Amino acid sequence: MLQGLVRAALILGVIALGGLLPTPAQAAPAQIDSYAQPSIYPRSPDYELTVNGRKIDVVDYPGYDYAHFSMGAGEATIAVRKLNNTNIGAYSISPRKLGLSGSVSGSTMTFTIPRDEYLIVKLDGRPDLVIAADPAETDKPASSGTGIYNVVSRGADPTGAAMSTAAVQGAVDAANAAGQGTVYVPAGVYKVGNVVLKSNVSLYLAAGAVFRFTGNPADYTHNWHKDSQNRDITWWISTAFGSSNIRVYGRGTLDGNGQQAATQYNFAANILVPIATTDFRFDGLIVRESGAWAIVTARSRDLGFTNVKIFNRFDMGENDGIDVNESQDVTVRHGIGISLDDPWTTKTWRADTDIAKPWPGSPQVVDNVLFDDLISWTRCYGFKVGQGALQPQSRVTFRNGVVYDAAIGIGIHHRYGSALVTGVTFEAIDIEKISVKLVDDRTWLRFIIEDRGLGAGPVRGVTVKNITVRDRGTTTAVLQGFSAAANFDTVRFNHVMMPGATSGATSLAALNITNPSNYSNVTFTP
Missing domain, CATH: 2.60.350.10 (Dextranase, N-terminal)
Structure with a gap:
């Protein structure tokens, strides 16, 4: 009785105050x-x-x-x-x-x-x-004014009828000579040859702005020859050796025009090459249709990539998304990578490898690399360390990722080299679909060490943690070292949810790894 009177009094009080109890506020529509x-x-x-x-x-x-x-x-x-x-x-x-x-x-x-x-x-x-x-863009620059170098004002052709290389490079050079500045690219289509970015310069492509690779070898420097494709490759947009404090950003597009370049000229571009640089930042651009590895870091440190959109084709090979080569302190955060080949991967080489021949200095390690909050859609590996382990690789983390579709969900492919790979983490990865067969494997996990004439090396300290496997594939998963010395040691599986399971896997068999070899110290936490 007393509870009823109290409830009635509360209701009357709400009515007296002018209305019913408030409902949760709805989120305002975004601009x-x-x-x-x-x-x-x-x-x-x-x-x-x-x-x-x-x-x-x-x-x-x-x-x-x-x-x-x-x-x-x-x-x-x-x-x-x-x-x-x-x-x-x-x-x-x-x-x-x-x-x-x-x-x-x-x-x-x-x-x-x-x-x-x-x-x-x-x-x-x-x-x-x-x-x-x-x-939303919160740091969009003005199109003109102090410290702004508008490429159209300097003679660039936004219709794409004429080459705009001189105007773009001239704007970069002027900003660098002034001590700092922003090269502003308005909406339009610009045919551009090689551009070398310099210290303290930002390159901004506004929404609707497209840098277009012509594909014609006569318009570009031939930086290296890709032996596997018998094709010359150019560093389309690269950094000056020894440079620092460079930014490439906006909502425009870097278009590698890969199909035409490859079929008409047997030529291709590494679209963006941060090489021998420090403090490099990339944010927001679309990177489209690369005919070779799209973004290639080389012997650089302190690199950041955010809001990355790599839209490559599935009918062209060797078109990786971001390959972190011989670089340290690299973060790739929030992006989507679509390509026939690996969208997100790390590699190390030796000085006489085809891709590394023109790189300055001596070979370097890969260390402290984070791939975070990324979507992968590919015909190869969703997230991968290797191939290429001719120098050590350490502290490589793939976190909060989604494999929309792939041949292999996550992988370590220690091939070409005998260096130590250590401290690799795959954490909070959601593997949605494994629908493509890569050579003999179509599986959610492939950890393998091979010797293709350059030696084989060990992998130490691998963590596979908080993984949701919605599709395990049609072939067994792989945990295969090469020898007693070149083996996998200390591999931790922590809360890996396989399809249909109600708790994390506690054995290799539960992970669909049925024929492991050359491994030790494997542990499970459900």
Whole structure:
């Protein structure tokens, strides 16, 4: 009786104050910055996209379509419509760990994200759609003024009819000579030859700005010859040896034009090469259609890559995303890498290796590298250490990653070299799909040491922690050392959830590793 009177009094008090109990506040819609599609790219025949009611252009691309925009704080309601107007049946939204679900009405599927994310949407009967929602730009420079070197003001051609190399390099040189400055690239398409970035210079590509690789060898320096493809390679955009404090950022595109370069000229570009540099930062650009390894670090230190979008093709090989070569203190955070070959990997070489022949100085180690909050979609390894272990590699961590699809989910491929690899961590990785067969393997994990004529070396201290395996593949996982000396030692599996399991694996058999060899000190924590 007393409880009822108290409850009634409380209700009357709320009414007397002017209303019912408050409901939780809804998040405000995010401010959306949409970007006009560059004129050289075809529009998707499959999709129409709106975000918070604002139309977003969708680019048609071999293997998948993609859309790009930025959003401020708040929610974004995304509506994806099939342009053939057929009703949507099955659909998926990745990363699956986000738990996003859509509402379907005929040919349109709608869902909401609480913050900027990189997503892959699959609708029945249509190509996959990559939706790249970047954070809002908070440090966009002015297009002119003190310390700003606008390339169009210096003669660059935004129509792409003429080469703009001299204007771009001249702006870089002038900013460097002044002690510091920002090279500003307005929206437009620019055919550009080799550009060498120098100390204390920022290169900013505005939304809608495209640097376009011509593919013609006559327009570029031939930096090295890739033996496996019998193809000359150029460092398209690189850093000056001994440089420091360089930034490359914005919402534009670095387009390697790889298909034309390879088929018409048997030529290709490493799109971005931070080499012999320190304090280098990359943020926000699209890196597209590389005909060789797209971003190659070489003998550098203190490098940071954020909001990375690598959109390569699946019908071109040896087009890795970011290869961290012989560099230290490197962070790659928040990105999506799509390529036939490995999107995210580390490597070390010796001085006479084809790629390393033009590198300055002596071979260096890989140390203290973090790959964090990344999506991988590939025909090879989702996340990998190696190939290439001719110098030591240590403290390499892959964390908070998603393997959307791959042949191998996570891997250590100690091949080409006998150096020690130590302190490798795979943590909080979600392996969604293993649908491609790479040579003989199609599996969630492949740790292997081989000798291809350059020796074999040991791997010490590997942690595989908090892994969700939704698809284990069709072949067994691999834990295979080369010999008693070149073996895997101290491998920790901590809370690895295999498909259908209710707790973490406690044996190699539970991990689908059925034929291990040359290993020791393997432990399990469920």
